[in-house]
Amino acid sequence: MRKTLRIILVWTLISLLLQLGAYSLLDKQVAKVLGPVTESKRPITEELEATIPGSNLENIQISYAKDYLAYSENGTLKVFNLKKEKIVFVKNPPGNDQSKGVISYQWLPDRDTLVYFYAKKNPNPVTYITVPVESSQSQSISSTDPETEDPNQKPDNQDQKVEQKAVPKTKTVARYGNPQITELYTLELPNSDENIPPDDRFNQTIHEFPADGQVKSLVVSTTTNLIYLAIKNGSTDVLMEIDVMKNVRTLNRTGETINGMAASDRYGTLFINSKLNGNKQVISLGVGNRQVISKNTNDKVLGVRDGKVYIGEVKNNQLIKIKTTQDHSEMKNNPSLQTEWEGSIPFEDVRTLIGFNGQVVIYSQTTAYLITNGQLEELELLGDENYISDDGSELIRLNRSGTSTHVELLPLQAKGN
Numbered sequence: 001m002r003k004t005l006r007i008i009l010v011w012t013l014i015s016l017l018l019q020l021g022a023y024s025l026l027d028k029q030v031a032k033v034l035g036p037v038t039e040s041k042r043p044i045t046e047e048l049e050a051t052i053p054g055s056n057l058e059n060i061q062i063s064y065a066k067d068y069l070a071y072s073e074n075g076t077l078k079v080f081n082l083k084k085e086k087i088v089f090v091k092n093p094p095g096n097d098q099s100k101g102v103i104s105y106q107w108l109p110d111r112d113t114l115v116y117f118y119a120k121k122n123p124n125p126v127t128y129i130t131v132p133v134e135s136s137q138s139q140s141i142s143s144t145d146p147e148t149e150d151p152n153q154k155p156d157n158q159d160q161k162v163e164q165k166a167v168p169k170t171k172t173v174a175r176y177g178n179p180q181i182t183e184l185y186t187l188e189l190p191n192s193d194e195n196i197p198p199d200d201r202f203n204q205t206i207h208e209f210p211a212d213g214q215v216k217s218l219v220v221s222t223t224t225n226l227i228y229l230a231i232k233n234g235s236t237d238v239l240m241e242i243d244v245m246k247n248v249r250t251l252n253r254t255g256e257t258i259n260g261m262a263a264s265d266r267y268g269t270l271f272i273n274s275k276l277n278g279n280k281q282v283i284s285l286g287v288g289n290r291q292v293i294s295k296n297t298n299d300k301v302l303g304v305r306d307g308k309v310y311i312g313e314v315k316n317n318q319l320i321k322i323k324t325t326q327d328h329s330e331m332k333n334n335p336s337l338q339t340e341w342e343g344s345i346p347f348e349d350v351r352t353l354i355g356f357n358g359q360v361v362i363y364s365q366t367t368a369y370l371i372t373n374g375q376l377e378e379l380e381l382l383g384d385e386n387y388i389s390d391d392g393s394e395l396i397r398l399n400r401s402g403t404s405t406h407v408e409l410l411p412l413q414a415k416g417n
Helices: 002-034
Strands: 048-053 057-062 068-073 076-081 086-091 101-107 113-121 126-132 138-142 161-165 170-176 180-188 199-205 214-221 226-233 236-243 248-250 257-263 270-276 279-285 290-294 299-305 308-315 318-326 338-346 351-354 360-363 367-372 375-380 385-388 394-401 404-411
Touching: 057 101, 057 385, 057 394, 068 101, 076 101, 101 214, 214 257, 226 257, 226 270, 236 257, 257 299, 270 299, 279 299, 290 308, 299 351, 338 367, 338 375, 360 385
Parallel strands: none
Antiparallel strands: 048 404, 057 068, 068 076, 076 086, 101 113, 113 180, 126 170, 138 161, 180 199, 214 226, 226 236, 236 248, 257 270, 270 279, 279 290, 299 308, 308 318, 318 338, 351 360, 360 367, 367 375, 385 394, 394 404
């Protein structure tokens, strides 16, 4: 009997150990799916050369997979397949109106999809509607006539009243709408090796977009499906938020100007360089709240990446300090700022971005400054024009030759940059 019990106990323990091993292996496999390793989050890089027809290319932007180049040429948006060396999409201005057409565009940071805004003249900027001149009045009269009816006789309907409403007076008035129709599109590109045309998809009409407004900045938060636009409208600025539910909100205060902005890649919080009533501050705009991140008039938001907000201190057109604070779902006023780097970098006519590994990249058409873990590296840029991808991984070098443009792609850290 004891021997039988021992055998049962031993096999029970063996069974438990086998189950624990199987569960452990399964748990590791699930973890790989739900939380991929950091290496898989590294951006895509390419080394290739291509020739684009045309020599007047502007606003160069490279796609997430580094296989498409979007640019503007004489007011026309074009998308070029770098691997097949051919133009795969063209969006012309409407008719002969060169003041309209594509007014801004931006690649999404996690897929080969381009969002763009298209403006055209509104054929019906004036509508006519009928409105009442005065409110209508109701009158009540008896259903019986006392002069013709026997006063001693009470008909069945004597207590009933008949309501008669006066016909309201109306007039036709003009209502002036927006003379410009502004539409949001998403252009989805296939794998660059496939022979499939891109999917140009209309998203919505932005009725609130001011006519002839100039887009100063456009940032996208794909996690929360939010698009932010800073628009110059005459002498004033408009800060606009567009969400996936097709709601549009104006976020800036009256008289506030915006000089640069960045969106959280986690929570969709918008950080702006604000100037209001002469006060320059870095402000966060979250869900229904507005917080002051820095009151230092020399501070500017540089970008947001992987849980950090990067703030640069600029004096006399020189970047002298980089500070960070944590990117929370709900920001608080005056959070603590940690100094990450101090030095001096020219900060006039430059572009700034935060790379995938927290590398701060500041570059002009001739020089790139890379700050990694507090260390500064300076790179000479050799093209006629030079651009760096938004993830900080790829250098796009352009050289004009006659009526065409030679494009060279290189990982940013590659020798020869």
